[in-house]
Amino acid sequence: MNEQMSMLGAELSQPLPARLRPQSIDEIVGQRHLLGPGKVLRRIIEQDMVSSMIFWGPPGVGKTTLANVIANQTRASFINFSAVTSGIREIRTVMQQAEDNRRFGEKTIVFVDEIHRFNKAQQDAFLPFVEKGSIILIGATTENPSFEVNGALLSRCKVFVLKALSEEELTELLRRALTSPKGFGGQKIEIDGDTLGLIARFANGDARTALSTLEMAVLNGALEDGVTTVTRETVEQCTSRKSLLYDKSGEEHYNLISALHKSMRNSDPDAAVYWLARMLEAGEDPLYVARRVTRFASEDVGLADPRALEIAVAAFQACHAIGMPECTVHLTEAVVYLSLAPKSNALYVAYETAKKDALEQLADPVPLHIRNGVTALMKDLGYGRGYQYAHDTEEKLTDMRCLPDSLLGREYYRPTDQGLETRFKDRLEQIKEWKKRFES
Numbered sequence: 001m002n003e004q005m006s007m008l009g010a011e012l013s014q015p016l017p018a019r020l021r022p023q024s025i026d027e028i029v030g031q032r033h034l035l036g037p038g039k040v041l042r043r044i045i046e047q048d049m050v051s052s053m054i055f056w057g058p059p060g061v062g063k064t065t066l067a068n069v070i071a072n073q074t075r076a077s078f079i080n081f082s083a084v085t086s087g088i089r090e091i092r093t094v095m096q097q098a099e100d101n102r103r104f105g106e107k108t109i110v111f112v113d114e115i116h117r118f119n120k121a122q123q124d125a126f127l128p129f130v131e132k133g134s135i136i137l138i139g140a141t142t143e144n145p146s147f148e149v150n151g152a153l154l155s156r157c158k159v160f161v162l163k164a165l166s167e168e169e170l171t172e173l174l175r176r177a178l179t180s181p182k183g184f185g186g187q188k189i190e191i192d193g194d195t196l197g198l199i200a201r202f203a204n205g206d207a208r209t210a211l212s213t214l215e216m217a218v219l220n221g222a223l224e225d226g227v228t229t230v231t232r233e234t235v236e237q238c239t240s241r242k243s244l245l246y247d248k249s250g251e252e253h254y255n256l257i258s259a260l261h262k263s264m265r266n267s268d269p270d271a272a273v274y275w276l277a278r279m280l281e282a283g284e285d286p287l288y289v290a291r292r293v294t295r296f297a298s299e300d301v302g303l304a305d306p307r308a309l310e311i312a313v314a315a316f317q318a319c320h321a322i323g324m325p326e327c328t329v330h331l332t333e334a335v336v337y338l339s340l341a342p343k344s345n346a347l348y349v350a351y352e353t354a355k356k357d358a359l360e361q362l363a364d365p366v367p368l369h370i371r372n373g374v375t376a377l378m379k380d381l382g383y384g385r386g387y388q389y390a391h392d393t394e395e396k397l398t399d400m401r402c403l404p405d406s407l408l409g410r411e412y413y414r415p416t417d418q419g420l421e422t423r424f425k426d427r428l429e430q431i432k433e434w435k436k437r438f439e440s
Contacts, residue, residue: 016215017208019182020173022065023072029173029207030165031062041066041160048074050109052130054139054149057162058252060206063140066162067111076107076136082114091125098135108135115139116148123150130156164205171200173207174214189218191230198232202239213239253284257292260335265300269339276335277328286327290316293334304344304419311337342419350413357407364404397431399438 022028025035025042034041044050050070055063071078079094098108110126112118129135130153137157139145145154165173174196177183199217203210216238221230256279263271279289290312297312315334319327373383388398403410415425 015212016177016183017211020177020180020211022062022069025069028062028065028069029176030169031066031162033163034160045070045073048076050074050076050136050138051158052135052137052156053158053160054115054141054145054154055160055162056141056143056145058164058205059142060203060208060210061162061164062207063162064111064113067113067138067140070109070138071111074107074109076109077101079108079110081110081112088122088125091122095125095129095134098129102134109138110135111138111140113140114142116141116143116145120150123153127153127156165203165207165210166205167197167200170203170205170207170210171196174199174210177211177214184218187218188227189221189230190227191217191221195230195232195235198235199239202235256284257289260289261292261296261300264296264335264339265343267339267343269336272335272339273332276331280324280328280331286319286324286331287316289331290319290334293331293338296338297334299348300343300345301338301341302344302347302421303424304342304416304421306420308338308341342421344416344418344421346413346415346421354412357410361404361406364406367401367404369400370402395434397434397438399435 025045028035031041033039036042055066057063067080071080077098079098081090081094094110098110101108112126115123126135126137127150130137137153139149139157141148145157145159149157171193178189178191179185199210199213202213213235217230217235218228220238221228221234223229256275260272260275260279263275276289280286294309294312294316297308301308312334315327315330318330368382369384369386369388371378371383373379373381373385378384386400388400390396390398401408413428415421415428417425
């Protein structure tokens, strides 16, 4: 009896997320697309037909939990491995153990948490053992495995994408925590549905964050006559600053800047300002955002509104001069202006097209007449001979050709009819017409 009480006390001393970690598929909240009745991952686990796989998803959605469930239900030897603390020597030791197990007819499942933290050499150390079946590898990652896992290893693993939990799923999880003997089932807790919903929204799809926040709120609740009351104010005090799901070096970083860029391109200032706020409030460097906004000004607006670049550069300078949080309004001004500006990608297309030719014809010489003959030898070789100085003409134009002979007639800049670019289009057409008349 004393031993049982001691074990129960040890369990209850653990953090709430650890105490409530599911031990079976039916205890897992969320991931119905993979674990619902008849779904592929559920069948694989129930039939103990586990093969090498990677669980990809944001933090707190059940990647490690799924690995633990597999460990509980499989007949294989299960080895838990951390990419944070393990090196190639530890990998080789574990692989040798797995190879010994294989010789005795026993399967070995190796679970690698945060597999994206392994470098190429460390990942390569797994490859031969996965190939010959010494181990079944299960990796967990918050990063896109297409970028973070070696192609050879990735091709031998089935990737399962885990989704952030919905507000309803998180609320269900919180209610379970309040009634479960492993949670607060032995205590009298008063907390209304709206307050649970507030915690669920704060958690932003992360079950671990939801349970940790609930635990903190209960610990800070008002205790009277054996009843702990958790109010909205209690929760707000425990969550004074929302920890947004954001990793400056991870995929979400690129997802959000992509969302900002595409919202501006789609002339949607409301969406653009929202994505801007998501990044800045999560701690993104405003100068990074300002650099991307400056790029957008030329890539997507260009000469349709030449002022766009001026405003973007001014916003960058303001961010550099005064920093956060004051510079948020300057970036907002730039983002809204660029969202509403007429759009043209003619400059982007011009460069990309020219780049293709430049890379394919790197050996094409610069025409002699536009080379700079700075020495006597160069002049003797014809550098600068035949050069026409446009300022010496009334029209400020000449018929001098400036492209290599192999590219004569090639057009890169094709102005659009958007905004002020129509003026540049008219001017370019006048120049081309003049040159055509002069040549004829």
